[in-house]
Amino acid sequence: MRTLLLQSLFPLLLITSFHSINVESSLSQDDLPYANCGEDINCGGIRLSYPFRGVNRANYCGPPGFDAECLENVPMISISSINYRILKTNYSAPSVTVARQDYWGTICPQTYVNTNINFSLFDYTSGLTNLTFYYGCASINIPGLNSSSQPCDTNNDHVTYVVGSLPFDPVANGTCKNGVSIPVFTTAALALEANRTTIKEVVDGGFELGLQINNTQCTNCVESGGKCGLNTKNGGFSCFCLDQTYATVCNATAPGAEETKNRNY
Incomplete structure (x- = not known):
């Protein structure tokens, strides 16, 4: 009798177990973006969250172009084919302070490339001035140019520099090579200019770039208990939540939403 009862219950147990496995698998897939994008990149004491992705943050944790790396405990990002060290973040702005890697600790890079940023992702903030280096000038006694005490042995070029701009272009008129x-x-x-600091300190201090993201959109998502990320289908914004992904904010009635929201404060 007991054997017959177990035989009759076996199909039901099998179906129930299969359904349970599917539900758990589905839930784990829904939770994956929430969990992955909830963890910051921590490199050299600098923490990077949305819109940055890379290292331990999946590609859907931020838009393309904000791909960060952690190289020898230094957070790095490539902007328009130039590598930058990330020195500081300010998510309330939002902005990031960066310094060119090829000019880190030197004013004699291997190649001469002008700073160029992607204005669809970044923007120069106020309070910045151009520091322009000129290399291989026919004469270092050019009005407005300051001579550097550091020669570039690798290129056999003497370095001159100017804060701001000149009324003429020494490269265009052939006075300087680069x-x-x-x-x-x-x-x-x-x-x-007042001789209170050095060129190295000025360049290594970097400059600030504004992040071209909708900061209010991300803030609203986080305040609802979610994690900010990328909609990989249309390239727009996604709010990853405990129960599922939403376009803007988490559903306030979703299980665990209120608990997660409180934990974010």
């Missing part, structure tokens, strides 16, 4: 402009903080540039 020129590279790097944004720096205006306060640092003024200190350099």
